[in-house]
Amino acid sequence: MDYFITGGAGFIGSHLTEYLLNKGNRVTVLDNFVSGDPRNITRIGEKGAKIIKGSVLDKDLVYSLAAKCDKIVHLAAVVGVRLAMARGVETMRVSCLGTERVLEAAVAYNKEVFIASSSAIYGKIRTVPVKEEDDILLGDTKKESWLYSVGKLAEEHLALSYYREQGARVKVGRFFNVIGPYQVGTYGMVVPTFIKKALTGNPLPVYGDGSQTRTFAYIKDALRGVEIIMKRGRTGEVYNIGSTGEITILDLAKKVIVMTGSSSKISIIPFQEAFGEEFEETNRRVPDISRLRDLGYSPRYCLNEALKEIIDFHRFG
Numbered sequence: 001m002d003y004f005i006t007g008g009a010g011f012i013g014s015h016l017t018e019y020l021l022n023k024g025n026r027v028t029v030l031d032n033f034v035s036g037d038p039r040n041i042t043r044i045g046e047k048g049a050k051i052i053k054g055s056v057l058d059k060d061l062v063y064s065l066a067a068k069c070d071k072i073v074h075l076a077a078v079v080g081v082r083l084a085m086a087r088g089v090e091t092m093r094v095s096c097l098g099t100e101r102v103l104e105a106a107v108a109y110n111k112e113v114f115i116a117s118s119s120a121i122y123g124k125i126r127t128v129p130v131k132e133e134d135d136i137l138l139g140d141t142k143k144e145s146w147l148y149s150v151g152k153l154a155e156e157h158l159a160l161s162y163y164r165e166q167g168a169r170v171k172v173g174r175f176f177n178v179i180g181p182y183q184v185g186t187y188g189m190v191v192p193t194f195i196k197k198a199l200t201g202n203p204l205p206v207y208g209d210g211s212q213t214r215t216f217a218y219i220k221d222a223l224r225g226v227e228i229i230m231k232r233g234r235t236g237e238v239y240n241i242g243s244t245g246e247i248t249i250l251d252l253a254k255k256v257i258v259m260t261g262s263s264s265k266i267s268i269i270p271f272q273e274a275f276g277e278e279f280e281e282t283n284r285r286v287p288d289i290s291r292l293r294d295l296g297y298s299p300r301y302c303l304n305e306a307l308k309e310i311i312d313f314h315r316f317g
C-alpha cells in the first residue's frame with residue numbers, strides 16, 4: 001500500500017511512517033519541517049520513506065502526491081500551544097487552507113483520508129470522560145490560547161462537510177496527549193520538558209497550581225488507534241484516541257522526578273507569567289474511548305511503562 005503522510009516528519013508522523021514501512025508499505029512524506037525533531041528526517045529517510053520538503057498549502061504538490069498514493073494521513077499542523085499562539089495566522093491557514101487542499105485532492109482522486117484532530121477542540125471540558133458527541137466550549141477569540149483548538153475544530157468541520165457534500169472518504173481521530181520518543185518539548189509539550197529538566201537537574205516547570213489533569217497515550221497505542229480507525233472505522237466518523245489514566249500535572253512532575261532518580265525541584269509558575277494575561281487552560285481532559293474500543297482497540301501501555309521507555313530514550317538515545 002502507498003501512503004501519503006502530511007506532517008510525516010513530525011512526532012506522530014515519523015513514528016507512523018516507520019510503523020507502516022516496517023509492515024511493508026511505501027510512504028511519501030510531505031513536511032515543511034517547522035516543528036518536530038530534526039533527527040526524524042534521517043530516521044525515516046534511512047528506513048525508506050520518500051521525503052518531500054514542502055507545504056500542504058501548495059495545491060499542485062498536494063494534488064500530485066495524492067494522485068500517486070492509496071491512502072492519505074493528514075497530520076500537518078502548527079502544533080504546540082506556544083507555537084500556535086506565536087503564529088496565529090499560519091496556524092489557521094494550515095488548519096483551514098491546508099486541510100482543504102488535502103480534502104479536495106482526496107475527493108479528486110477518490111482516496112481515503114485520515115484527519116488528525118485534537119482533544120483541544122473540546123475546550124473548557126466540564127465533565128469527564130468526554131465523548132465524541134459532547135458539547136464544545138471554547139473561550140473568547142481574543143484569547144490566543146484557543147487558536148489551536150479553533151483550527152483543529154475547523155479541520156473537523158471541513159472534513160465532515162467534504163464527507164457529506166462531496167463524498168470524501170474521511171475518518172477523524174482526536175488525539176489526547178500522545179507521548180513517546182522523539183517528541184520535542186520546545187513548544188510546550190509537558191512530558192519531554194519534564195524528563196529533560198529532571199535528567200539535567202533543572203527545576204520542572206509546573207504551570208498554574210498543577211491541579212489540572214491529563215491522560216497520556218503512548219505512541220505505540222496511538223498508532224494502533226490510527227491503524228484500527230483506518231481499517232475498521234466508519235467513514236464520516238470521529239474517534240477519540242487516548243488512554244484513560246488521569247493524572248494531575250503536579251503528580252506527573254513528581255513521578256518523573258522519582259522515575260529518573262533526579263534531585264530536581266518543582267517550580268510553580270502562574271499561567272499568566274508563562275503564557276501571557278489572556279491565557280486560559282482546560283482543567284481536566286479525559287477521553288471516553290468506547291467508540292474506539294468498539295472497533296477492538298484497548299490501550300496496552302500504562303503511564304509508568306510509557307514514561308520508562310521515554311526516559312530511557314532521553315537518557316541513552
Ligand SMILES: NC(=O)c1ccc[n+]([C@@H]2O[C@H](COP(=O)([O-])OP(=O)(O)OC[C@H]3O[C@@H](n4cnc5c(N)ncnc54)[C@H](O)[C@@H]3O)[C@@H](O)[C@H]2O)c1
Nearest residue numbers: 007010011012032033034035036055056076077118177178
Ligand atoms: N502529539 C499530540 O499529543 C497530539 C495531540 C492532539 C492532536 N495532535 C495532532 O496530531 C498531528 C501531529 O502532531 P505531532 O504531535 O506529531 O506534532 P509535530 O509538530 O511533531 O508534527 C506536525 C508536523 O507538521 C509539519 N507541518 C506544519 N505545518 C506544515 C505545512 N504547512 N506543510 C507541511 N507540513 C507542515 C511540521 O513540520 C511537523 O513535522 C497534528 O495534526 C496535531 O494537531 C497531536
